[in-house]
Amino acid sequence: MPLERSPPPPLTTPLTPTTLFSTPQPLYTPHCSSEPNLNANMISPPSNMSPAITFRNINIKRKRSDDEENCLSTFMTDLRVMFNDLKQQQEDKYNMLFSKMDELRVTFDMMSEKLNNLTSRVEHLESERGESMSYIATLETKIENMEQGSRSTCLEIRNIPVEKTENKTTLLKTVLDTSKIIKCEMNSYDIKDIFRIKSKDPAHKTMIVNFTTVLRKEEFLEKYRKHNMNSFKLTTEHLKIGGPAKPIFISENLSSRNKRLFFLARGVANTNNYKFCWVKHGKIFVREKEGSKHIHVKTEADLSLLAKTII
Template structure:
């Protein structure tokens, strides 16, 4: 049968959304209970459902708030952990870099100290080398002076000697035989000398054993100079002296007589003659153990003491 509801006597006052369903429910329950007794059980059930629904909504709302707050808390906690881990990583990285920097700094300081030590040693060695170089130059100059003095002494010891070349040798040759040969040459050259004027004479070794030069050591330099002067004059004005003129056995060979030079001066004289011939110099000779060159008559003559002098004279001529 139709259910008639009694309208409310007064207009309901505005209420909140939370209380409105409860008031309406109670009004409806009153009307239902007055109009139909059999609906009391249904009314109680309906009220219970509405109350449970309202409570469920409140619980869900509270749980939703709790879950939302819990999520925010979890997010904040995770971010804090992440930031803490990153900070620890940066600290560890910084410690590693600091340790590496300290090692590099220590190594750089060690290298710098070693470099400074090497620099000091280098400067010390440089000073020692410069000092040794200075001493070497001084010693070299001193050695050259000594060699020059020794050369002068050696040449001076030969100042009274002459060298005769191309005199053939014999197996039974004696000093007496050599002396007779020298006296025979002096007679041809018109040099007045006696056996006592010869202090010593001997042959020297050469590459050709058949022809060894004869060294004649006179008792005076004056006699030696006269012998050489007469020999040169004889070759220019008369005939050139040969072994035939001295009645020596064998084919006739020209005889050469010159000053007895030291080994060093012999080599220098050889170089001077070769350079003079190659560069058009007309004169190259030895006088009193000294070597001279001259380009031609009327030109200045030059004393050659060493190879440097020879090169300079040839270059400036």
């Protein structure tokens, strides 16, 4: 679009001061940049001129007063002070945070060192505990062997009713009568001691027979087993004891630990189809079938391994 404008039409009336200010004429203004405040730069017209016409004072410029300069200077000063204060506060906070981080780092290092020391001590104690447990197990085995060894000449006879006037003499007679039935020649001097111990049924307390030698004990037990296998099961009726006939059981006198182990071994043998489970010389054995190798059960751990093997 062209920036030049067409010139105004020629005046029909001569331009004189009278005609200029008496008759309104269109004012021609060349293109230029406008002032921000046109009203402030306008010159009031002379009194004899029309009030609709104003003239622009090009030479007058708006000047900044001293109060404005002072206010601006004060504002800038306050702004600088505010920023300096904010900067100082931020620096103080950062310094405090760095100080706390240093303290935490020192504390963490100390805790880490203590943790390492505790870990070393725990490992040392675990090692000592393992050695102690091994030593305790060894002592328990020795005590168990000693306890079972002290019972090496003893047998248990169960299911014989308790008599009201019972004493060691009557008990000895019962044992000797039993030896005659199972055809095991025995005299009173072959028995060192005989007594009863507590059991679940007070009317049928277990009888403990302590022989003078292990050989005599083994002979008596072997005769009993052969008699039950080849002849008839021994009962209270054969000993002429009143009341209904009850089977008589004779076995080795085991320690408390071995009794529990034997009980568990019988359960595992039945569950895993083992055909034989027996005790000999205070030791527990199992065998899967005829002709297979016997297995010596020493601890409960042997039973768990035994069960896993069958599975």
